[in-house]
Amino acid sequence: MTRDDHEMGLPAGEELTELLPDSLPPLAVDIDGTLTGPDRGLDPRVMPVCRSWPSTLIVATGKSMPYPVALCEFLGRETLVIAENGGVVISGPTESIQFEGSPERAQAVVEAYRAEGYTTGWPETDLVNRWRETELAVSRESPLPPLERIADEHGLTVVDTGYAYHVKSPDVSKGNALRTLAGELGLDPEAFAAVGDSQNDVSTFEVANRAIAVGNADDAARAAADRVTAGTYGAGFLDAVHLLRESVD
Ligand SMILES: [Mg+2]
Numbered sequence: 485m486t487r488d489d490h491e492m493g494l495p496a497g498e499e500l501t502e503l504l505p506d507s508l509p510p511l512a513v514d515i516d517g518t519l520t521g522p523d524r525g526l527d528p529r530v531m532p533v534c535r536s537w538p539s540t541l542i543v544a545t546g547k548s549m550p551y552p553v554a555l556c557e558f559l560g561r562e563t564l565v566i567a568e569n570g571g572v573v574i575s576g577p578t579e580s581i582q583f584e585g586s587p588e589r590a591q592a593v594v595e596a597y598r599a600e601g602y603t604t605g606w607p608e609t610d611l612v613n614r615w616r617e618t619e620l621a622v623s624r625e626s627p628l629p630p631l632e633r634i635a636d637e638h639g640l641t642v643v644d645t646g647y648a649y650h651v652k653s654p655d656v657s658k659g660n661a662l663r664t665l666a667g668e669l670g671l672d673p674e675a676f677a678a679v680g681d682s683q684n685d686v687s688t689f690e691v692a693n694r695a696i697a698v699g700n701a702d703d704a705a706r707a708a709a710d711r712v713t714a715g716t717y718g719a720g721f722l723d724a725v726h727l728l729r730e731s732v733d
Pocket residue numbers: 514515516517518645646680681682
């Protein structure tokens with residue numbers, strides 16, 4: 485099968501089984517910029533691969549909890565979720581949900597930011613933060629320097645996911661959450677492969693045995709990755725799957 489066949493086709497059944505051997509490692513995968521296209525919609529080509537991943541699949545995202553939980557549900561997979569950049573860790577199989585972070589301080593940062601005349605940049609409905617439990621996100625249209633200054637004054641930090649500025653506790657990260665969730669599952673976090681695109685994936689890359697950045701990744705993710713794919717966004721994820729497949733063949 486050529487790369488083009490793989491990227492353009494939707495392998496199924498035996499063909500996909502051949503593409504995804506059982507020896508593939510457990511995987512921690514980001515959503516935005518990694519499984520999506522530039523328009524933030526899921527790339528449909530990633531769906532059969534994620535559905536059929538033969539090992540553990542953890543969805544690790546900066547998004548709030550309902551999004552990755554729904555993704556697991558619609559992929560027909562166990563709920564294995566790292567949300568809010570590590571602030572929320574959900575293990576469906578062990579019925580465990582853990583929270584790390586300081587929502588009160590994140591709220592205080594946003595209030596101080598507003599008091600200085602800035603806005604979070606979201607519409608009044610604010611579905612970005614509505615279900616957020618441990619951190620808060622601010623639009624990248626809003627100015628970053630005052631947000632970083634105020635966060636620092638409250639002992640928090642700001643991470644840029646490429647989609648929003650997230651005000652979070654400095655000790656909360658996707659990487660720490662991967663250790664927590666792997667431990668919950670009785671797995672070695674260092675056995676994981678990780679695929680991502682941004683600064684908030686660096687900590688995951690540092691924990692995982694194999695770290696692959698997609699071609700659209702920011703400088704921080706590229707620097708932390710073992711490999712950077714030629715393809716971007718969802719096509720980059722498929723390239724990453726090829727690299728992992730080659731490494732276990
Ligand atoms: Mg991302």
